[in-house]
Amino acid sequence: MEINKILEYQTLDSELFKLEKSLRENADKKTASQMQNNAKIAQERSYKLDEKAKELQKEYYNAKNQYAIQKKKMDEIFAKDMDKLSKEEVDKLIKLQEKLSQNLSILERSFAKLAENMNALLSDFNKTKNAFQMAKEQFALSKQKFDKAQNDAMPKKQELAKKLSALEKGIDNKIIEAYKKRRAENIFPVVVSLAGNCCGGCRMELSVANLSKLKEEGILTCEHCHRIIYLK
Ligand SMILES: [Zn+2]
Incomplete structure (x- = not known):
């Protein structure tokens, strides 16, 4: 009867099904895919950190520029011969000098803050780089193991496929x-x-x-x- 043939076919096919299922659910395959994802996340994070570093660099150059401008004004005041100036002019210069000095200390504080941010960024960047490296290594390792499992299963799969296709002819x-x-x-x-x-x-x-x-x-x-x- 026809049904016996298809049942015989199915019994043999169950071996192939189990083999395929175990490869589908292979732990190394899952780890590889997870690690691939982790590497991607780390890479995206490092791109973002890179953008942030560029912004900080820009801020740093702006602050440096500002500092130089204020400093130059200050130097100009010191270079002036006060004796040749009226009292009014001297008062004005003193006020300006106070203002400039304030600006310079504000800039100095922002330099300190920028340095702090840069250090934090650098440490974050290093952590991200390590996470990426680790994910890449683990991916390679898991993939290698899964590839081996796949290769090991190949002869059995081929053998079963061959037998199944022979059985198929009678159905x-x-x-x-x-x-x-x-x-x-x-x-x-x-x-x-x-x-x-x-x-x-x-x-x-x-x-x-x-x-x-x-x-x-x-x-x-x-x-x-x-x-x-x-x-x-
Ligand atoms: Zn049903």
Whole structure:
């Protein structure tokens, strides 16, 4: 009977399914993908930090420029011969000098703040760089292990595929096509027996019409899960 052939096919295919499933759920594969993601996150962070460093650098040059301008004004005042100036002019210069001195100390404080920010940025950058490096190394390691697992499974997979394709020749085309379609969706087992009045896969009850169709034809496609139901 046809159903025995497809069941035999399925029994053999279950070995292939298990093998594929274990590769799909391979821990090293998961780690590799996680590490790849971590590396990406670290890289994006380092781009952002780089942007921030550029901004800080710009701020630093602006402050430096400002400092030089204020300092030059200050030097100009000191270079003046006070004796030749009127009292009014001297008072004005003293006020200006006070203002400049204030500006210079504000700038000095902002230099200190900038230096602090730069140090924090640098330390963050180093941490990010290390995280990236670590993720890259772990990715390479996990990938290597997973590739090995895949390669190790290859001969067995090929052997099973060969046997399956030999078995396939004795099975009705329509059934094997329907089977492969479900199988490609990682539905397993594809062929299930009737359990009471229910599909042996999804456990949904079959309609009276479908039950009699199944009794007549021996097999039926489940309307819910699309598995192939057969009568024992
Ligand atoms: Zn079903």
